[in-house]
Amino acid sequence: MIRFENVSKVYDPNIVGLKDVSVQIERGEFAFLVGHSGSGKSTFIRLLLKEFEPTKGSITVAGRNLGRMRRAAVPHHRRNIGCVFQDFKLLPNRSVAENVAYSLRVTGQPPRSIRRKVPEILQLVGLGEKMSNLPDELSAGEQQRVSVARAFVNHPSLLVADEPTGNLDPDTSVGIMQLLYRINRTGTTVLMATHDREMVDKMRKRVIALEEGSVIRDEDKGLYR
Amino acid sequence: MIRFENVSKVYDPNIVGLKDVSVQIERGEFAFLVGHSGSGKSTFIRLLLKEFEPTKGSITVAGRNLGRMRRAAVPHHRRNIGCVFQDFKLLPNRSVAENVAYSLRVTGQPPRSIRRKVPEILQLVGLGEKMSNLPDELSAGEQQRVSVARAFVNHPSLLVADEPTGNLDPDTSVGIMQLLYRINRTGTTVLMATHDREMVDKMRKRVIALEEGSVIRDEDKGLYR
Amino acid sequence: MKFRFFVGEAVDSLVRNWVMSVAAIVTVLVSMFVLGIGAFIFVNLQNATSGVRSKLEIEVFIRNTASPDQISQLGDQIKAMPEVRSVNFVSKEEAMNRLRESMKGHEDVLDALSGNPLPPSYEIYLKDPSQIDGVAGRFYNNPIVDNDTGTHNGVRTGGETTDRVLQVTHYILIGGAGFVALLAVASILLISNTIRLSIFARRREVEIMRLVGATNWFIRWPFIMEGVFTGLVGATGAMVLFLLVQNFFVDKIINEMPFLGADTVPTFWLLLFIIIGGGLLGSLGSGLALRRFLKI
């Protein structure tokens, strides 16, 4: 599903984001990405989305080489990846429901199915009553859950989550994790960057640990440390 | 230092932020504010800063009643509170150093002492090498640490932190917590909203638990749950 | 379906970002109103000066020896010239009457004359005064025209005055046209500037849209339609203002000075102007702005 081959990313002027990373994640896997603050987790995820190009190396997602992907194909590529962003990236002027609906709209789904799916998924993350609020009117944790809902709603074949529980209390975190787990069980590949030691240790899934841009550990059924 | 008397905050149209909260925090105390996502922690902190007015009740900070405070006195009030915001609130067009310097500048500190203090504090949070980067060029955890540095740099008599470790790995979180602890030991009152169960359980400080806007628990040397 | 969605998006966005919408609409309105008033003044200036210019004439004096046939033949020739707007024949008697009148109270001078020495003449008014020299030249060598040998003093044109009035009006009109063109360019600049600014302010929004898989056109269409609406609303406002000014102010002037021949602009043309001008400006403005902020 995901293959990084000797990928490096150096930001201007000379800041290392990733350093010679080679990782392969199979279809249907569940993997944690851990590491200190600034170790390159978000860089890894942003490269997957083709937000920018790697300085070196090649990235393949769902069998397609991102380096050779045409510009016009990028939106389609992104639709197949559900992404929970670390800073939520909600459209500030749209209601919660419209934010979630937007990622269905871009795929050209009919309004009727949009009207059905959006409340469903928002109920699932516990925001059934905040559907018509603007993002600004939500607590940080609620915004994070909107971002989670938006990433799920398309039933993407790859789900990437950048610290999706950073602003959530332990109970709500567990709820979201269960959701991710269920989604993974239906065949969706899940990659999750996290600092939540408790969670990682409990789940016992694959753990990829980054340190200053390099993979320092990659073990199945691993622990946070 | 902080006194909430029967404070309620109802957002438009009819969303309860806080409900009849009475809490007193003494000078020099260290208190955790915990609760589910959306339970009112950020509302509590924003009321302290006089970002908006409570719907009912009165708030006193450092002996001054916020309801009766003149508009012109609000900036001064805010300078005496160091605040780590949940969404960081960094000025997007200024470098890290300038962001931290700004809260010194508003107090009219001379440029020389600004040039001395800013690198010092950034070193302390582990960002000595990112001083001239823009916030956009930092990882989320690094941005959070800038926000922490900015809150400290003024040596305020009250330090309020809204989830200051949400985007930090456990090691870095411990570092920040030690910093908060040290600051508290010098006499600064510290109020910290958090979801970090491990941290709260380890520190054994006062814990104020909110649930749907009400205080449901308030105990010294408490646990997260 | 999709079209309706885009229109809905555009309207929503106009309402949500009303501060910026209002700013853009005000810019369109003000620019187009100024442009409209400028063009209006220019057109009416043209009318007024063409009134002045039509007074400029060529006088062709005819030899006393010419026969009536020759005279009327010359008249027909003149009438056949495409540059000529109207011709007026001044007979010997008419000429004497005019002289008599102009001498006011001293007509006795003329009574002393033996007969009428004044020649008959044609007064020629042209469609375009700038052609005076060309037309006048055709009479220089005509045998029945009362030229002294070697000169063509039998053909008189407005001369210096003509030239001067002509030049003044000419340059006023060139200046006016240049100024109106300048206004048009300025309007386009200012409007696209404002739309660009309001899209720039939302570049993060655009970035988020891209990240959740929206194609460029999916993002662009609502912005373009927003631009079109902005343009239409602004232009409509400009039209309403313009009609108000025309009714309350210009009509009054026209009544006072019918000779100015001021044209009021018909509503139909205004409407056309609005739909084409406003819509085009708005869509071009957003189109250009998007090209810059919508890379990839």
Add this chain to the structure above:
Amino acid sequence: MKFRFFVGEAVDSLVRNWVMSVAAIVTVLVSMFVLGIGAFIFVNLQNATSGVRSKLEIEVFIRNTASPDQISQLGDQIKAMPEVRSVNFVSKEEAMNRLRESMKGHEDVLDALSGNPLPPSYEIYLKDPSQIDGVAGRFYNNPIVDNDTGTHNGVRTGGETTDRVLQVTHYILIGGAGFVALLAVASILLISNTIRLSIFARRREVEIMRLVGATNWFIRWPFIMEGVFTGLVGATGAMVLFLLVQNFFVDKIINEMPFLGADTVPTFWLLLFIIIGGGLLGSLGSGLALRRFLKI
């Protein structure tokens, strides 16, 4: 100290938000340039039309019976009138010469005259042509003026033509002044609009500043200075453009038509205009915008 900090902040912000700065500067530049050109055209229109208007005159014909003393006394009276710009005495001989010239080729008619029946006259040019009737009226009952009994045909004014030219230039000037005023208002609107937009786009930044304890004036000053700089830079650009146009274009016209008496605007006044206009506009623009977005 503080002042330097604010200036630094303003400059930094101009550079950091260069897209918005450029937009604002372009708006100031375009608006002021258009306004300047408009005012320039207007002033020169005034000159040109006043040239036409100065040709309008009053002729006062004097009885042949008047003594030279009476004539020169009348001349002094006329010169003493405050409305009069200049007076020109036309003697009997001069009058005959003019008639002779105007009769072209038929001077023999005049040779038949016994003596010179033409009266001497004063040609009076006024400062303000609209006072023609008032001034002319003063000669209606003057005994040495060559009026027939019961009329005042010894006093001639431009009459209809005068009225018409007067009215046309009058309304052109009123229209021009109105239009220039409109341009000025439009400029102010557009500029404050743009500055407001660019501050609106940074309202979150302002909010953050407030939250870390900045006073209103601490936030405002850099914005105001930014507005002042924007205004100054834009106005300077407008001046440079204007001088270029003046040199390459207007000077040419002036050379071709010196009679237009076109004034070039001296650089000193332009500079003053820029400092006052640009700076004021910019600071007012940001001041107004801030009032809206800087509550508390």
